[in-house]
Amino acid sequence: MTPAGSLLIATSLHKTYGHTPALDGADFSIHPGEVVAVMGPSGSGKSTLLHCLAGIVKPDSGSVHYNGRELTTLSDAERSGLRRGEFGFVFQFGQLVPELSCVENVALPLRLNGTKRKEAEDRASAWMERLEVADVAHKRPGEVSGGQGQRVAVARSLVTGPRVLFADEPTGALDSLNGERVMELLTEAARESRTAVVLVTHEARVAAYSDREVVVRDGKARDMAGVR
Amino acid sequence: MSIGHTLLGLLEGGPRHGYDLKRAFDERFGHDRPLHYGQVYSTMSRLLKNGLVEVDGIEHGGGPERKRYAITDAGITDVEGWLTQPERPEPYLQSVLYTKVVIALLTGRDAADLLDVQRAEHLRLMRDLTQRKRGGDLSDQLICDHALFHLEADLRWLELTAARLGQLAKAVRS
Numbered sequence: 001m002t003p004a005g006s007l008l009i010a011t012s013l014h015k016t017y018g019h020t021p022a023l024d025g026a027d028f029s030i031h032p033g034e035v036v037a038v039m040g041p042s043g044s045g046k047s048t049l050l051h052c053l054a055g056i057v058k059p060d061s062g063s064v065h066y067n068g069r070e071l072t073t074l075s076d077a078e079r080s081g082l083r084r085g086e087f088g089f090v091f092q093f094g095q096l097v098p099e100l101s102c103v104e105n106v107a108l109p110l111r112l113n114g115t116k117r118k119e120a121e122d123r124a125s126a127w128m129e130r131l132e133v134a135d136v137a138h139k140r141p142g143e144v145s146g147g148q149g150q151r152v153a154v155a156r157s158l159v160t161g162p163r164v165l166f167a168d169e170p171t172g173a174l175d176s177l178n179g180e181r182v183m184e185l186l187t188e189a190a191r192e193s194r195t196a197v198v199l200v201t202h203e204a205r206v207a208a209y210s211d212r213e214v215v216v217r218d219g220k221a222r223d224m225a226g227v228r
Numbered sequence: 229m230s231i232g233h234t235l236l237g238l239l240e241g242g243p244r245h246g247y248d249l250k251r252a253f254d255e256r257f258g259h260d261r262p263l264h265y266g267q268v269y270s271t272m273s274r275l276l277k278n279g280l281v282e283v284d285g286i287e288h289g290g291g292p293e294r295k296r297y298a299i300t301d302a303g304i305t306d307v308e309g310w311l312t313q314p315e316r317p318e319p320y321l322q323s324v325l326y327t328k329v330v331i332a333l334l335t336g337r338d339a340a341d342l343l344d345v346q347r348a349e350h351l352r353l354m355r356d357l358t359q360r361k362r363g364g365d366l367s368d369q370l371i372c373d374h375a376l377f378h379l380e381a382d383l384r385w386l387e388l389t390a391a392r393l394g395q396l397a398k399a400v401r402s
Contacts, residue, residue, distance in 0.1 A: 041391055186363065204383040205376060208354035215344060217390075224348040 007032050007196050011051050011185060013062035014219075015045075022048040023059065032163065032185060033194040035187050037207035040216035046200050049216055054087055054166045055079035064093055068161070088154050088162035088195070092172035092184070094194070096141035102148075103128060103137040105142030106156045113160065127155040131185050147178030149167060154186050158195070169198045174192055183209040230324070232271050233310040236280060236303050237331035243284040243298040245376035246272055256400070258328050263378050272297055275294065307335070311342055325382075329389060333397045343390045347373055347383060354379050 006029040015023040022045045027052045030036050040047045051057035053064060056068040057070045064151075067086075073080060083089075106124035111117065128134045131151040138143045144152070150170065157165055170186065173175030190197045201207050203226045212225040231253075238244070238252050246268050254262040272295075275281045280303035287294045299307075307326055311332050313402040325346065332339040354376055389396070 001387070041387065183230070204351060204354060204380050205358075206359040207351060207377070210355075213351055217340075222344065224344065224351070 005031055006199075007067055008053060008064075010049075010053055011063050011065075011067045013059045013064070015048055015052060015057065015059045021219050023052065023062075025062075026216065026219060026221040027223075028053060028214060029109065030164070030196045030198060032165055033191055034103060034197055034212075035197040035199060035210040036214060037210035037213040038198060038200045038221075039202060039204075039207055039213050042202070044216045046216040047102065049166055049221060050077040050166055050198055050200050052165075054081060054089070072108060084109065085160070086163045088160065088163065088165040090157045090167040090170045091151075094155070094171040096116075096149060098141050101138050102133065102144065102152045105141065105152060106159055108165035109156060109160045124155065127159050128152065128187060131155045132181075145178075147174055150174055150178070150182050151185065154182060154189075158193070159216060160191055161193065162195055165195050165202045166200075167197060169202070169205070170199070171201075171206055180205065185213055230310065231267060232275055232280075233307060234327055234331065235268070235271055235336060236275065236299055236307045237311075238312075239281060239297060240304065240307060240335045243296050245294050247288075247294070249297070250394060256330060266361065268371050278370040307331070308337075311337060312345070315338045316348045317353045317382065322382070325386070325389075329393075329396065330400050333393075333400050339393055339397070340390060343386050343393075347386050348381050350383050350386070374391075 008028075008030050010026065010028040013023045013026045013028075014021070026049055028046065038049060040046045048057065052059045055064070055074070058072060063073070067080070067202060069082075071082070074082070091146070094221050096102070099106065100108065103121055103124050105129055107117070107120035110120035110123060113121075125134065125137060128137055131154055133144075133148050133151045134153065136152070139151055141152070145162075150173070152169070157167075167186070171182050172184060182204055185199065189195075197210075198211055199206070207213050215222045215224055234253060234257060234359065235249050238249055239395070244252070246265070249272075250263050250265065250268045261382060276297075281297045282300050283295050284298035285296045287296070310326055327341050328342060334343050357376050357379075358374040361369045364372065
């Protein structure tokens, strides 16, 4: 797919850890509302690509252009503000705060952005309903199943209305049935709200929920759309 | 598996007699089902008729005459087309995919690319099935799941083979 109309475009990314090259000229682009699976063997550089795209890691060279801004030239504070305001994150393990209830966890990104408690929890409750976990709102993360916890984490990642959602092996810790339900709900919600989803996965059944896939091998990313 | 394409691929390394071709095929791909001589000669006649091979020489000995075959430019293009075109994803594809990978390595083509293109084809079908599942009833879901699990197994094989290409290249070229 051409980068024209893309929300996030990375060009020629290089990143080396010590003497080990993790990215070696990787390109990537994604449109609003598009779900792109990033696949590849372990150690191929797919998580590093996600971290560079999300502004968590600064590439050694190359550019990451998001919505008219060059991420690589922003300060740490500016990138951190961007991540809080416009990006959402889901990881393999929900990384919920164990001391807070599930609804407080989902409301947390809004509270950090200065939204009042009542409004934050109302919006959080609506997302929990959407992700079919309204019934565990007042339980702590330790009291819910893995599948429920991961849906709570997805609700938390979407509550701020991010323009890009970064999901790193979001169903890696779930069984097939729960994993598929999480993917159905996540992709439906993202497509409706025109959120772009960068989905790192090594599971083909998870990647099958995407619109296209990019394969990372030896630090290079190959867009498989239109291959043949 | 396409015997014609496989024999053509084996001819890319240089001209061979029908007997040599059968032996090379059986060594690499025919462990369970070696080729019959009749299959080799009928396949070679067809390839000859279609201009994909030519007779490079004829040996007259005590027995029947032995033709030596050479691949033509059209034959090389045909092998290229076969290797580049992904297979229709279906269960138990491994033998044809394995053959394609070995022929690609033997002929110095990009076997990793072949595997990438095949993976994309598999994922395309998996996307269609996933879409059908989302809109379908329980029986649709179960039928699609069965196909999806088989395709996933193929994909795991593709990944594993991609990871072992260097090792396989050494083995087939030794």
